[in-house]
Amino acid sequence: MTNHWNDLVNSDCIVIIGCNPAENHPISFKWITQAQEKGAKLIVVDPRFTRSAAKADLYARLRPGTDIALMGGLISYVLQNELYHKDYIVNYTNAAFVIRPEFSFQDGLFCGYDKGKKAYDPQSWDYETDKEGKPVTDPTLQHPRCVFQLLKQHFARYTPALVTATTGIPRETFLKVAELISATGQPDKAATIMYAMGGTQHTIGVQIIRSYSILQMLLGNMGVPGGGINALRGENNVQGATDMAMLFHLVPGYMGIPNEANHPSLKDYLEKETPKAGWWSNKPKYFVSLLKAFWGDAAKPDNDFAYHYLPKVGKGYQGAGYSWIPLFENMAEGGIKGLMIWGMNPAVSSSNLNQTYAGLDKLEWLAAFDLWETDTSVFWKRPGANPKDIKTEVFLFPAADSMEKEGSASNSGRWIQWRYQAVKPHGDARSDLWYANRLALELKQLYQEDAKAVFPDPIVKLNWDYGKDPDVHLVAKEINGYTVADKKQVANFLALKEDGSTACGCWIYSGFYPGPDKKDNKAAARDKKDPSGLGLYPGWAFAWPVNRRIIYNRCSADPQGQPWNKNKVLVGWDPGTKTWTKFDVPDFKWLDPETKTHVPPEVSAKTPFIMLPEGKSRLFVPKGACKDGPFPEHYEPLECAFANPVSPQQTNPAIKLWASALDKVAEICDPRFPILATTFRLTEHWQAGAMTRNLSWQTELMPEMFVEMSPTLAKAKGIKPGDWVIVRSVRGEVKARANVTSRVAPFRCGRPGLENNVEMVALPWHFGFAGLSTGGSDPKCNYAANQLAPMVGDANTMIPEYKVFLVDVQKA
Amino acid sequence: MTQSGTTPELKRWYPGEGKVTPFRLALYALVMLGLISGAIRLFFGLGATTNLNDAYPWGLWISFDVLAGVALAGGGFTMAATIYIFNLKKFEPLLRPAKISAFLGYLMFVIGLFFDLGQPWRIWHPMIMWNPNSVLFEVAWCVMLYTTVLGIDIFIMALERWQKHDWVKFFRDIYLVLVVAGVILSTLHQSSLGALYLLLPEKMSDLWASRAIGPLFFTSAVIGGMSMIILESIISAWAYKRKPEMDILPSFAKGLGLVLLVYFAMKVTDLYARGATVWSLDAPHLAFYFELFGCVAFPALLLYFHEVRNSQKGLLWAAGIAAFGVVFNRFNVSLTSYGGYRTFSYFPSLVEIIITLSLIAGGILIFDFLTKNLPVYKSELAE
Amino acid sequence: MSKAVLIDTSKCIGCRACQVACKSWNDLPGKSTTFSDTWENPKFLDSHNYTRVLFREISQPGGDLKWQFIKRQCMHCLTPACASACPVGALIRLPEGPVVYNDDKCIGCRYCMMACPFQIPKFEWESAVPLIRKCTFCADRQAMGQEPACTSSCPTDALLFGERDKLLKEAHRRIGAHPGKYYPEVYGERTGGGASMLYLTTASFDNIGINHLGFRTDLGDYPHGLYGREWMSKVPWVALTVGSLAVGLHYLNKRRAQVQSQEHKEE
Numbered sequence A: 001m002t003n004h005w006n007d008l009v010n011s012d013c014i015v016i017i018g019c020n021p022a023e024n025h026p027i028s029f030k031w032i033t034q035a036q037e038k039g040a041k042l043i044v045v046d047p048r049f050t051r052s053a054a055k056a057d058l059y060a061r062l063r064p065g066t067d068i069a070l071m072g073g074l075i076s077y078v079l080q081n082e083l084y085h086k087d088y089i090v091n092y093t094n095a096a097f098v099i100r101p102e103f104s105f106q107d108g109l110f111c112g113y114d115k116g117k118k119a120y121d122p123q124s125w126d127y128e129t130d131k132e133g134k135p136v137t138d139p140t141l142q143h144p145r146c147v148f149q150l151l152k153q154h155f156a157r158y159t160p161a162l163v164t165a166t167t168g169i170p171r172e173t174f175l176k177v178a179e180l181i182s183a184t185g186q187p188d189k190a191a192t193i194m195y196a197m198g199g200t201q202h203t204i205g206v207q208i209i210r211s212y213s214i215l216q217m218l219l220g221n222m223g224v225p226g227g228g229i230n231a232l233r234g235e236n237n238v239q240g241a242t243d244m245a246m247l248f249h250l251v252p253g254y255m256g257i258p259n260e261a262n263h264p265s266l267k268d269y270l271e272k273e274t275p276k277a278g279w280w281s282n283k284p285k286y287f288v289s290l291l292k293a294f295w296g297d298a299a300k301p302d303n304d305f306a307y308h309y310l311p312k313v314g315k316g317y318q319g320a321g322y323s324w325i326p327l328f329e330n331m332a333e334g335g336i337k338g339l340m341i342w343g344m345n346p347a348v349s350s351s352n353l354n355q356t357y358a359g360l361d362k363l364e365w366l367a368a369f370d371l372w373e374t375d376t377s378v379f380w381k382r383p384g385a386n387p388k389d390i391k392t393e394v395f396l397f398p399a400a401d402s403m404e405k406e407g408s409a410s411n412s413g414r415w416i417q418w419r420y421q422a423v424k425p426h427g428d429a430r431s432d433l434w435y436a437n438r439l440a441l442e443l444k445q446l447y448q449e450d451a452k453a454v455f456p457d458p459i460v461k462l463n464w465d466y467g468k469d470p471d472v473h474l475v476a477k478e479i480n481g482y483t484v485a486d487k488k489q490v491a492n493f494l495a496l497k498e499d500g501s502t503a504c505g506c507w508i509y510s511g512f513y514p515g516p517d518k519k520d521n522k523a524a525a526r527d528k529k530d531p532s533g534l535g536l537y538p539g540w541a542f543a544w545p546v547n548r549r550i551i552y553n554r555c556s557a558d559p560q561g562q563p564w565n566k567n568k569v570l571v572g573w574d575p576g577t578k579t580w581t582k583f584d585v586p587d588f589k590w591l592d593p594e595t596k597t598h599v600p601p602e603v604s605a606k607t608p609f610i611m612l613p614e615g616k617s618r619l620f621v622p623k624g625a626c627k628d629g630p631f632p633e634h635y636e637p638l639e640c641a642f643a644n645p646v647s648p649q650q651t652n653p654a655i656k657l658w659a660s661a662l663d664k665v666a667e668i669c670d671p672r673f674p675i676l677a678t679t680f681r682l683t684e685h686w687q688a689g690a691m692t693r694n695l696s697w698q699t700e701l702m703p704e705m706f707v708e709m710s711p712t713l714a715k716a717k718g719i720k721p722g723d724w725v726i727v728r729s730v731r732g733e734v735k736a737r738a739n740v741t742s743r744v745a746p747f748r749c750g751r752p753g754l755e756n757n758v759e760m761v762a763l764p765w766h767f768g769f770a771g772l773s774t775g776g777s778d779p780k781c782n783y784a785a786n787q788l789a790p791m792v793g794d795a796n797t798m799i800p801e802y803k804v805f806l807v808d809v810q811k812a
Numbered sequence B: 001m002t003q004s005g006t007t008p009e010l011k012r013w014y015p016g017e018g019k020v021t022p023f024r025l026a027l028y029a030l031v032m033l034g035l036i037s038g039a040i041r042l043f044f045g046l047g048a049t050t051n052l053n054d055a056y057p058w059g060l061w062i063s064f065d066v067l068a069g070v071a072l073a074g075g076g077f078t079m080a081a082t083i084y085i086f087n088l089k090k091f092e093p094l095l096r097p098a099k100i101s102a103f104l105g106y107l108m109f110v111i112g113l114f115f116d117l118g119q120p121w122r123i124w125h126p127m128i129m130w131n132p133n134s135v136l137f138e139v140a141w142c143v144m145l146y147t148t149v150l151g152i153d154i155f156i157m158a159l160e161r162w163q164k165h166d167w168v169k170f171f172r173d174i175y176l177v178l179v180v181a182g183v184i185l186s187t188l189h190q191s192s193l194g195a196l197y198l199l200l201p202e203k204m205s206d207l208w209a210s211r212a213i214g215p216l217f218f219t220s221a222v223i224g225g226m227s228m229i230i231l232e233s234i235i236s237a238w239a240y241k242r243k244p245e246m247d248i249l250p251s252f253a254k255g256l257g258l259v260l261l262v263y264f265a266m267k268v269t270d271l272y273a274r275g276a277t278v279w280s281l282d283a284p285h286l287a288f289y290f291e292l293f294g295c296v297a298f299p300a301l302l303l304y305f306h307e308v309r310n311s312q313k314g315l316l317w318a319a320g321i322a323a324f325g326v327v328f329n330r331f332n333v334s335l336t337s338y339g340g341y342r343t344f345s346y347f348p349s350l351v352e353i354i355i356t357l358s359l360i361a362g363g364i365l366i367f368d369f370l371t372k373n374l375p376v377y378k379s380e381l382a383e
Numbered sequence C: 001m002s003k004a005v006l007i008d009t010s011k012c013i014g015c016r017a018c019q020v021a022c023k024s025w026n027d028l029p030g031k032s033t034t035f036s037d038t039w040e041n042p043k044f045l046d047s048h049n050y051t052r053v054l055f056r057e058i059s060q061p062g063g064d065l066k067w068q069f070i071k072r073q074c075m076h077c078l079t080p081a082c083a084s085a086c087p088v089g090a091l092i093r094l095p096e097g098p099v100v101y102n103d104d105k106c107i108g109c110r111y112c113m114m115a116c117p118f119q120i121p122k123f124e125w126e127s128a129v130p131l132i133r134k135c136t137f138c139a140d141r142q143a144m145g146q147e148p149a150c151t152s153s154c155p156t157d158a159l160l161f162g163e164r165d166k167l168l169k170e171a172h173r174r175i176g177a178h179p180g181k182y183y184p185e186v187y188g189e190r191t192g193g194g195a196s197m198l199y200l201t202t203a204s205f206d207n208i209g210i211n212h213l214g215f216r217t218d219l220g221d222y223p224h225g226l227y228g229r230e231w232m233s234k235v236p237w238v239a240l241t242v243g244s245l246a247v248g249l250h251y252l253n254k255r256r257a258q259v260q261s262q263e264h265k266e267e
């Protein structure tokens, strides 16, 4: 989230698109409801009429996978009708930047596409520079090659008619949405966009989110109270997990993981990965401090701070990285031999489960750390499998749950909140930290004692000293960072050094534990004062970075430092006293460290987006930072019942496809699978279900696997409400009860001349085959929806396309 | 009370007791079944043994054992009032059997209720835990007291049988108190049983949800009581090879006809006054027509005819229909009417039916026993 | 002062946190259920479910789709029919609002179930020694100064716990502040004599189609708890009247008979 949960109340227009917070983030509706009470409008865009939609002032039913078409239409509407916030985009975005003349776009493809490699060469996707190498800009936005004009040109194709033909949203509804959202182009109005998996789980997921962002930039809604682009994070503390680099392409603090090909030495890494301008020019300080935190005294200037201990991405894995899909493909090929499943249940949650099972079946061992015996830890007993044929040795480690241990959890608003142990772990359960610690200590000893150990140093010399019964505060303090010489906690990341004199486990968290005592732990702060009246609560917990509640907050004021909205002030320049009034921690240079005087607003107005080298928000993403184009462009999902109405390019040209026998894909408009399917979550269940299908109170609420279908589809197939039906894709099938409801409806849309009426069904994906409740009464049945979903990922993130695929439905 | 042997000097009033007839065997068998069912009911609970549910918390036992049973036992107070208050002494021969059957009716009520209660052993709670706002509280007390009154009455008969004349005299002296108490209590609880339904107008069909349900219940209880007296008189005469009191029955039946007419008028006035939807062809309406025309107007009409009143068969039919009408009314009020808007249904379970049947069987057996051992049909104390 | 809950169904997102919180606080077991086409589950209130959220999908042809979520539980009537029905006073209304039940008094007659106009009290049918069960308004929590489990768990403040008069004011303020949004009546303000559970809805319960599910709109304002009281208030008078009539008639008729027989003799 650029903003945070409480801030939703400050919004004038809340756009829920690609998520269903009433069901999956219920507490958000505390603030949404309050905003509505104050007059805010709520728009919900979803293929299904959800519990969120039930609360909306305006609901738009959109064909799954077509968000870019809708957003393109809105962007175009805003541009054509000049409803954008001009001062904002001229000053705070790269709208005025001129793009190199070679750049072009045609027939759905950007220039530089290599058909053979299925990849772009993004050379020409770049700013035109002057002799000094500085980008050329045209603040009048008139230059035909400036980003603004290119943007206008790119999205001019997304007319209301094309929006309707692509998304299935009726023209009037589209215009109503456009009117409501674009009203927040007024300087003192703000719209917020809330999104999650409905936006991301597509082969064009990143570009979908980009399209949301571009609209927000044009309307001047970024960095302001009640605005922003807000990812509703999923798992409890998944924010913290990604901050700590539970992502395949990062090391802690959102620094790219080195790879063998490009970064053989620390010097290579730092030179190639550190931009010349912007905050990331500090990256060496954070990276070296990280290495110091990892290897302590063993990380010395003369050994590149033990850079060679750090595992790098292998050559074969560049591109897709060690992401989910290649790991499981490799497993199925017999590559990966052992698997630690730590708090997840892929036997239900992974896409294309039959492929997943094929991988698990090949494992020599599997260690599962979980609260329950999950579908994954008994994958060898799943319906259809013969336990005798599966040789995998499975170890089950009982894990303590979140109430049974102390530590921090970071929420979507980047608030690090400390939690205390409420009860002692049940039975033999241990905290994950305890297991990790034990594993590390055990490994250290094994490597130390083994004379024949290959390359033992990274383990043996690992700086790992949290006690035998690990103290979570020691871990927290290391994450905050300290000076190596005297082991004093640093105040924040400004104190971090490139020379190895500081260590820091995750630079963005630096400052949350700035002193030695438990009382210094700001994650545990519980001050309820709110001086801003905007729900910032600066004394409650700690928001990274440096307790900043709304990032890019320089944009909440005009270039002269005057807040766009006088009633909702985050920061403001007082020309009289020449000082900044600050309710939030400024996300810009406001104080000159030398003179200790306040820096006038004109300076920071030049670079309100301090993380980017150009200092401006990117309407156009240069240099292939997005692999599939500098502008979002609509492509159809991999499996789709429509020919792309926007261009001849059917699917995202930059996605990677796998060719194993289990990676089957239906054809475009496949007559065998004429129905669209999407998957979704329910309030009543949690994810792969181990946590809720084992609880009688939850299963009582939602006992059985079902599939939402329209009354017209049910009628056509002779299906009555509650009937058991079979939903079948080219990869597998699942049994479910028919939930006949008007909450889903067929989509009538398509390229002119190729219009089609296509039904959609929707399946919750929480059910499986193990636990108190599996999804039905048949013990020989696997009720997991992911038996249907394809194993194909977004071009950038590799997130699987769980949200659209093709199926057929039949009465069981 | 004793069987022959301990008080040899007493002669039997009626011969032939102890003879095992198939009918009696069947009755004993029913009682046995009832005892077993009762045990099962107590052991496994209401949910497991009855078809009662949250939508139908009251079923057969309340409809029949309680509501209908009490109404049919209305003969006790009706006769007492007739004789002691209206001083129509000629009907005296009908008084004692009426008392016996009333007592049995209430016994049925108490036993039926015992099985119906979720916490049967707390049946005495209303004695010490008071809610003077509760109609059911009133019913509980009245029934308790009235059963005691009836019990005393039966006890007096026993004293007569044991020839404890002093005691009998004592009771005779205070008898008026008992009569008046009995009449008051009966009036109250007979109507209050109807008033129970005053609390749930919204759940009942318009046809029966009347603000006047109290007086209607009272009046129909008089009908129930009178019909039962006629029926008993004739049937017991057949059973005990006695002559029915055909000297007084016709004029008594005339009274019944009159009460039926009054009741019919009350019902019609009530419906009209409330503006209920009277004409329709759904099940409740059909039941209602049958109840009102078939079981009130029709027997009244029958009894209008001299020939009917003076024939045993005629009386049997007319009184039978009237009595059935009262039972049917109780079922209608408590089930037909109540069921209207629900998606659930209720039909009594085997256990419910058996217990109810065995209560009837037990009632007949006790009636038989009492009439054979107490001065029921022939008073020793004839004035 | 009497406590109440304002249930603003326009704010309810149907998350059923309240339903689970109620189970949790009252230590009620989860039951084995089957799929429900409306998503409501359990399908009925019973002795293990004191509250439940109704889901109603309303789709008129051509009109917008609506999906309504309405929490249901004991209304905690101001003049509760259940309490007036109970022969042993096992159910009583506390001055603070909750209508509470005493396990030790109940005889299990189920008259309260018959009497409640909202079909709330439920019986432990599965038990051999069954008792009545229903929402307690968390009287035990209130006694500790805490709000009910359900209201405390509601993420959207669709359930607001507080003083009844203040909540009523707030309800009417909302109706006034958002013209057209709410059905302009507070269900429970006067319904059946008034209740502690006050509902704000966007349409009448008739329109939502749940008036037969414990949200009757035909109950009127008359306190249901008074029906029994009214009758009972007549009881002493009826007793007196019947008693004195009986005694009077007895002597009158006796005297008449005596006179008659005298006349006979004299003749």
Ligand SMILES: Nc1nc2c(c(=O)[nH]1)N[C@H]1C(S)=C(S)[C@@H](COP(=O)(O)OP(=O)(O)OC[C@H]3O[C@@H](n4cnc5c(=O)[nH]c(N)nc54)[C@H](O)[C@@H]3O)O[C@H]1N2
Pocket: A017, A018, A019, A020, A021, A023, A024, A025, A045, A046, A047, A048, A050, A062, A063, A064, A065, A066, A067, A195, A196, A197, A198, A199, A232, A233, A234, A235, A678, A679, A680, A681, A682, A683, A684, A685, A686, A687, A688, A803, A804
């Ligand atoms: N109760 C509960 N809460 C949860 C979870 C849970 O399992 N249960 N999971 C947590 C996790 S890990 C996550 S990631 C989040 C996910 O939170 P959400 O993203 O809200 O979850 P989903 O239900 O998967 O998807 C949201 C909506 O996207 C819609 N959708 C599908 N395709 C499209 C599309 O192409 N465009 C648009 N605009 N919408 C589309 C679906 O119909 C669905 O209603 O929830 C978190 N919260």
Ligand SMILES: Nc1nc2c(c(=O)[nH]1)N[C@H]1C(S)=C(S)[C@@H](COP(=O)(O)OP(=O)(O)OC[C@H]3O[C@@H](n4cnc5c(=O)[nH]c(N)nc54)[C@H](O)[C@@H]3O)O[C@H]1N2
Pocket: A197, A201, A234, A235, A342, A343, A344, A345, A346, A348, A349, A350, A351, A369, A370, A371, A372, A374, A399, A400, A401, A402, A432, A679, A680, A681, A686, A687, A688, A689, A690, A691, A765, A785, A786, A789, A802, A803
């Ligand atoms: N079709 C379809 N599939 C999807 C999605 C979709 O929208 N559609 N969404 C995807 C998304 S966004 C996600 S995040 C994944 C989630 O997929 P998974 O992560 O596989 O699913 P979870 O059920 O969240 O698994 C978490 C496990 O951790 C255990 N656990 C809980 N607390 C602790 C703890 O403290 N310690 C340990 N060791 N274990 C603990 C739980 O019991 C549970 O078994 O699923 C993905 N799969």
Ligand code: SF4
Pocket: A024, A025, A026, A027, A028, C155
């Ligand atoms: S994390 Fe907990 S409090 Fe937050 S929305 Fe989910 S269930 Fe509610």
Ligand code: SF4
Pocket: C074, C075, C076, C077, C080, C081, C082, C083, C099, C115, C116, C117, C118, C119, C120, C121, C134
């Ligand atoms: S709703 Fe029913 S149970 Fe609750 S207080 Fe009112 S009458 Fe009693």
Ligand code: SF4
Pocket: C085, C086, C087, C088, C089, C090, C091, C105, C106, C107, C108, C109, C110, C111, C112, C113, C132
């Ligand atoms: S069942 Fe219990 S609480 Fe209900 S009325 Fe009877 S005694 Fe009272």
Ligand code: SF4
Pocket: C021, C022, C023, C025, C026, C050, C051, C073, C134, C135, C136, C137, C138, C148, C149, C150, C151
């Ligand atoms: S008030 Fe208490 S008992 Fe009643 S529904 Fe709420 S949580 Fe359940």
Ligand code: SF4
Pocket: C011, C012, C013, C014, C015, C016, C017, C018, C019, C053, C069, C071, C153, C154, C155, C156, C157, C158, C159
């Ligand atoms: S907790 Fe609140 S929002 Fe959720 S279902 Fe209950 S009343 Fe509705």
Ligand SMILES: [Mo]
Pocket: A233, A234, A235
């Ligand atoms: Mo997620």
